[in-house]
Amino acid sequence: MFDPVEKLKQFIRHQSISADSKYKDGMQGAQRFVSELLGSLGFKVEVVKTDLHPIIFAQRGSDPSWPHVVIYGHYDVQPADPLELWKTPAFEPTIIGHRIYGRGAADNKGPLMANIAAVAELIEANPQLPLRISFLIEGEEEMGSPSFPKFLETHREQLQAADFVYLSDTALPRPDQVVITCGLRGLTLFDLIVETAKGDLHSGLHGGVLHNPIQALAEIIATLHLPDGRVNVPGFYDEVLDVHPWERDELKKLGVDEKAYKDFLGIEAFYTPPGFSPAEALRFQPTLEFNGIGGGYQGEGTKTVIPSKAFAKISCRLVPNQEPDKIKKLVIDTIKARAPKDVRLSFVDQHKGDPYVVVPPDRSNTPKDQSPVLAQAFRATEVAVKEVWGKPPVYLREGGSVPIIADIKRVTGLDSIMLGLFLPEDNLHAPNEGFDLGVMKRGTETTKRILAAVAKG
Amino acid sequence: MFDPVEKLKQFIRHQSISADSKYKDGMQGAQRFVSELLGSLGFKVEVVKTDLHPIIFAQRGSDPSWPHVVIYGHYDVQPADPLELWKTPAFEPTIIGHRIYGRGAADNKGPLMANIAAVAELIEANPQLPLRISFLIEGEEEMGSPSFPKFLETHREQLQAADFVYLSDTALPRPDQVVITCGLRGLTLFDLIVETAKGDLHSGLHGGVLHNPIQALAEIIATLHLPDGRVNVPGFYDEVLDVHPWERDELKKLGVDEKAYKDFLGIEAFYTPPGFSPAEALRFQPTLEFNGIGGGYQGEGTKTVIPSKAFAKISCRLVPNQEPDKIKKLVIDTIKARAPKDVRLSFVDQHKGDPYVVVPPDRSNTPKDQSPVLAQAFRATEVAVKEVWGKPPVYLREGGSVPIIADIKRVTGLDSIMLGLFLPEDNLHAPNEGFDLGVMKRGTETTKRILAAVAKG
Known part of the structure; x- marks a missing residue:
């Protein structure tokens, strides 16, 4: 029986700070931990050397007629300084209430573990699951993924054969509202x-x-x-790119409180281009x-x-x-x-x-040649989120940049489904990083349903 | 017999860096050296305490009918860093050819010693010289003279009774051209x-x-x-203040080479207000x-x-x-x-x-109420410079600021005659500071003649 919380604790204990060479052991430990975990689930694990921290490329299923998902994640974390501001030890996972604290809990060890758990449970329930799954887990994300483009080039053919990329390395604005990130600056x-x-x-x-x-x-x-x-x-x-009316409608569903946002920033007034609200400007301009x-x-x-x-x-x-x-x-x-x-x-x-955009199916601007498996995965996501979280997701472009998503698209043609799992209070890149175990559980269940639906075809 | 070069050497050996508390001994040594030197010349020396480094106030002559000159100088120097760039030890005066090297040689120990030597020689030749002389020598000039305004207030009455201030703490553009600084920004x-x-x-x-x-x-x-x-x-x-035609004429006598100045600065083009050459802009604007x-x-x-x-x-x-x-x-x-x-x-x-300006006598804009002793001193300066240097001085406002000159004017009403004695190659505030002994000798002779003429009345 796969215990995702216990596994996450073990994962957090590896001090995998990629940017600091003092943490070489922690990086190696985290890499081995993930490699062995995926190996134990029956994956064929390749540890791909790079100039610095290797990339884990783990695959299951070889029937080319099966749909093929690439699940992205990263095993490295930000430095934990300033340590004196942590209320619990940065690398000793500590559960308080429904939250687990520790560096990397939310970025990206918790969300990645939710997705690994989903795969583990699916395979346990059905070892013959007709779905090809490739985990692509790097160790240099917090350094700007310097080795990633080269990896994409050397693994281009294998990746091109996949149908879409799935990842949880984006945000959830509130515990009751899932966001599917459909674009990045x-x-x-x-x-x-x-x-x-x-x-x-x-x-x-x-x-x-x-x-x-x-x-x-x-x-x-x-x-x-x-x-x-x-x-x-x-x-x-x-x-x-023009903003499509459905994009503004999605934002309205999010219900941005401009007064609260202004107070959060501590500014006298917003300063946005004409015709764009603050929430629009930071996504669409x-x-x-x-x-x-x-x-x-x-x-x-x-x-x-x-x-x-x-x-x-x-x-x-x-x-x-x-x-x-x-x-x-x-x-x-x-x-x-x-x-x-x-x-x-x-x-x-x-x-x-590069900037990135993916349009969900059935929208006014959905590309005519969108991959049917991608479209199906998007539809399955809508259904799964509605069932697990009680509300459909909102589909939003975001203001931040995750250049690897555009790199994947450019090199392999693959689009990404980005299911956000970390909350504003999760303190990414800051002291007292934490992750909501309820979100983790719902994330696992959501991913399980999406992958099951894609496998079913 | 007063040996100014030997005295200057002794003066330089005192490491009188006012801004660095590690050099307290050097500051005290320099102060005592000057006080004792002036005492040996018959001056009544008062060492006026301040919050940091005392001001030496030394007077000779008490007959109120005699003309009265205040000679300003400072015994503190800039830090000597970076020491590794000095070719000779910063505080071991070294004569090479016609130049003496050491921190403070030009700013202000050499020029001050030239003026002390002039006074020494005058008094030696004529102990009854009918001239009141007050030396006012501070120890915080390189720190921005923080104690000076308070001293001016407490000694206002004594100073108001004087006729003019004389100092050598400005520049000589070339060894053959004396400049009398008539204004400061x-x-x-x-x-x-x-x-x-x-x-x-x-x-x-x-x-x-x-x-x-x-x-x-x-x-x-x-x-x-x-x-x-x-x-x-x-x-x-x-x-x-309007620029008077005679001021532009003086500048022309200086013969500014704009091409050479541009090359020295290393700029593509000058950027001056309309109607002003670079040499004018930095003085008059x-x-x-x-x-x-x-x-x-x-x-x-x-x-x-x-x-x-x-x-x-x-x-x-x-x-x-x-x-x-x-x-x-x-x-x-x-x-x-x-x-x-x-x-x-x-x-x-x-x-x-405050900015400062003094107009020499016999100019279109000379104040009608100019002090006759000041006017006489200016005329004596013209004659002395012509005789000693072979050419009359030019009278220029400068771009730099010496706030104490304006402070003296504001508090006591006294104007200053500023005879420049340091050369561009003297490396003020930089490694390998030096002073031209030929300039020192001519400076001493010039000051001697000016003071003798003022004493004569």
């Missing part, structure tokens, strides 16, 4: 550096004869938005943000210096069908065209990720 | 802080719903200048500069954060007759009026200093 990031003089200058001896790079940088930045909140870069919105700025003296007191350079860290969140490289070029070209002519500009390339 | 400084959300936010989850504080700060900063280089704050230029800016993530790589705040360090260099507090209020009021309404602003007050 992409992103493109770069640094802008503005330089003037050869070195820092005394503002008394030389002030008044040259353009201050902080001023020039501010003058550039200030041109990049319109007062109404839109990004002021020609062509920026050209490829933006691209952004151009400044993640950091620096230059000159930043300490206490004063230093009467004219700095020689200043920089800004710029990122754009992108929506379908914006292309990261194209948008970056538009923004950089605009900056070059608008920058004062007496300063020198340079740019440092940072990472990027 | 003032300044006012403050920090501007822009805040939006309660805390840093994930740019995916919340990007697109609120004003980014870096953007808002940039939007504010970008309004503060006109494209032509002028400060775009209503009323900013209202009190700016006020500025609004950004000395620093910061906000969000500034490290390597990226962090997709919307910061909760951003700040800029702002300073204005002021020209006569701008008032620091009035200008600061104008700028802050302008910022408040132009800032986006959805962000919160706050301001941190920093220090300030």
Whole structure:
């Protein structure tokens, strides 16, 4: 008998912090734990070496006529610092009431274990279940999945033969409302550096004869938005996917409380492009943000210096069908065209990720060539969520980015069904991360029903 | 027989770094050295306690009918870091060719010693010299002279009875061209802080719903200048002293090589207000500069954060007759009026200093009520410089700020004659500070002739 809570406890005890080489043992322990667990369920487990942390690729079922689902997850977790803010030990799973606490409980060990439990129960009940299942569980998600694209390339053929991807690594807004994430924003990031003089200058001896790079940088930045909140870069919105009325309707079902959201953020007023509510803007509109700025003296007191350079860290969140490289070029070209002519500009390339969208079946904009198995899985999800949670899910695009989902689509053509299982109070990436065991149980039951329905065909 | 070079060596050996409490002994040593030196010349020396480093106030001559000069200087020096860049030990004076190296050689121990030597030689030659001389030598100049204004208040009456101040703590552009500094810029400084959300936010989850504080700060900063280089704050230029034609003529005598200046700065082009050459702009025009800016993530790589705040360090260099507090209020009021309404602003007050101007006699704008002794001292300076250096001095306002000069004027009514003695290659505040012994000798001779002429009446 598979005990998912006990297994989750064991999983959490492995200190699998991928970004910190001190936790090599924890990473290896977590990898072996998952590999052995899947092996014990009859999966053929391949541990695929990467430059850093291996990817677990585990398969069952080889009849090519069976439907084929790829279940994604990750066994690595965020660092646990600052440790002094934890009320229970970060790597000693502790159950208090209906919640289990520990680093990784919600991101992603709990939700992944819910899906493994669903598969375990299905196979236990029916060892001949006519469903091909491939677990694809990486160990570098919290580092930005650097090895993942290469894995996709080397396993392209095997993955292309699958029908869809299923994962639980997104959010649940409330314990009674499931969200199926149908879209993610992409992103493109770069640094802008503005330089003037050869070195820092005394503002008394030389002030008044040259353009201050902080001023020039501010003058550039200030041109990049319109007062109404839109990004002021020609062509920026050209490829933006229209919002379909059903998407706005889904959002209304969620019932966003704008006053509460404003209070949560602690802002005086929202600042969204015309025609978009805050909840819409962060899902359906691209952004151009400044993640950091620096230059000159930043300490206490004063230093009467004219700095020689200043920089800004710029990122754009992108929506379908914006292309990261194209948008970056538009923004950089605009900056070059608008920058004062007496300063020198340079740019440092940072990472990027494609946006992603999948349209559930039976919508006005559902692609005509949508995979029948994907469509069936979506319909099964609707039914399962209604039965298990008492309410149908809402189908929403989200503001965040999970570049691997778009990478999977780009390389293999596979779409993803993303069943959110972590709650706002689960403290992802923060001290006192926890996971709701009731959600875990319902998640397991939901996944079981979806996979059973897909297997049945 | 007074040996100024030997005395300067002894003076330099005292490690009188005022800003670093580890150098308490050096500060005390330098103070005692100067006090004893002046005492040995017959001065009545008062060591005036302050909160930190005492001020030496040394007087000779008590006949109120004699003219009275106050000679200003400072016995403290800048820190010597980075020590590894010094070619000779920072506090072991070393003569190489016609130059002496050591921290403080040029700022201000060498020039001060030139003036003390002049006084020593005058008194030696004529112990009855009918000239009242007060040395006013502080130990906190490199810290911004925090105790000086209080000293001025407590010694107001004694100082008001003097005729003028004489000092050598300004620059010589070339060894063959003396500059008499006739004006200094003032300044006012403050920090501007822009805040939006309660805390840093994930740019995916919340990007697109609120004003980014870096953007808002940039939007504010970008309004503060006109494209032509002028400060775009209503009323900013209202009190700016007109430039008199003789001031532009003096500058022409200096023969500024704009190409060489541009290359020295390493800039693509000058950026000066219309109607002002670079050399004019930095002397005759006020500025609004950004000395620093910061906000969000500034490290390597990226962090997709919307910061909760951003700040800029702002300073204005002021020209006569701008008032620091009035200008600061104008700028802050302008910022408040132009800032986006959805962000919160706050301001941190920093220090300030008045601008200063003194007009030599016989100019179109010389005040009708100019002190005859001051006028005589100026005329004596012209003659002495012509005789000793072979060329008359040029009379220039400078871009830097020496707030104590304006403080002296404000509190005591005294004007200053500033004979520059340090050269561009003297590396003030930098490693390998040095001082030209030929300049020192000519400086001593010049001061001697000026004081002798003033004494003669």
